[in-house]
Amino acid sequence: MKSFTYVIKDELGIHARPAGMLVKEAKNFQSTITIDNGLKKADASKLMAVMSMGVKCGQTVTVTVEGEDEEAALNGIQSFFENNL
Amino acid sequence: MFQIFKKKENAKIVIASPVKGTAVGLDKVNDPTFSECMLGKGVAIIPKEGKIYAPADGEIGLMFDTLHAVSMTTKEGVELLIHVGLDTVKLKGEGFTGHVATGDEVKKGDLLLTVDLEAVKAAGYETITPVVVCNTDDYEAVEASNLSEVEQGDEVISITIK
Numbered sequence: 001m002k003s004f005t006y007v008i009k010d011e012l013g014i015h016a017r018p019a020g021m022l023v024k025e026a027k028n029f030q031s032t033i034t035i036d037n038g039l040k041k042a043d044a045s046k047l048m049a050v051m052s053m054g055v056k057c058g059q060t061v062t063v064t065v066e067g068e069d070e071e072a073a074l075n076g077i078q079s080f081f082e083n084n085l
Numbered sequence: 086m087f088q089i090f091k092k093k094e095n096a097k098i099v100i101a102s103p104v105k106g107t108a109v110g111l112d113k114v115n116d117p118t119f120s121e122c123m124l125g126k127g128v129a130i131i132p133k134e135g136k137i138y139a140p141a142d143g144e145i146g147l148m149f150d151t152l153h154a155v156s157m158t159t160k161e162g163v164e165l166l167i168h169v170g171l172d173t174v175k176l177k178g179e180g181f182t183g184h185v186a187t188g189d190e191v192k193k194g195d196l197l198l199t200v201d202l203e204a205v206k207a208a209g210y211e212t213i214t215p216v217v218v219c220n221t222d223d224y225e226a227v228e229a230s231n232l233s234e235v236e237q238g239d240e241v242i243s244i245t246i247k
Contacts, residue, residue, distance in 0.1 A: 012151075012174050012175070015149065015151070015154070015174045016118065016124060016154055016166065016168055016174070017116075017118045017123075017174075019124075020118055020123040020124045021123070024123060047124060047125070047164070047219040047220070048146055048156060048158070048164040048166075048219045048220065051146070051147060051156055051166070051219070052146045052147040052156060052187075054147055054149070054150065054187075056150075
């Protein structure tokens, strides 16, 4: 299991479009990817769950990755956050 | 004795239009998030009225703080997103009024939110409203079933259960 934390910089947070992009990215990997903002948790491959977290700018999210390709998944998701959020 | 050759009809779920307007395919939406079905398959409504109603019975998953979109899970488990206008997250709620909150139970036809369509247009945004099934992969098929002029409550999406 691997994890990282990230502070959301996008002023609009994780709204519909970034949620869709994040889920698309998460589905590229076999590993189970979980996002947690301290209030709610969601499986990153489940769009409605991710969107319903309503992650806002300034919140710290913890992303946990577990599975066979967790190294690649961690790198992929971490760069997704850095580039988009 | 020929009944064994009949294909079993899969059960269907019908989703209504949340708004009066013109139903068009998602491919007509000028935003790849929707036109490429990144958020799921469905339909888009070019609204003629700024009143958005519940398209089915269910529970509100999230009323966005910015009131430009609302998600809900129907009693059958269909995860719907109604997104009023394109890029309207940037309006930060201006022109929108919410009438339900996250977690509320709603009945088909309940008023979810109102939007000042003219104000949204004046701010430079399109008002086309995609209605998408976020858990499209859970179903055999999700189809826009009525691409025409619609009233709120008219069928616009037909979902075939696996």
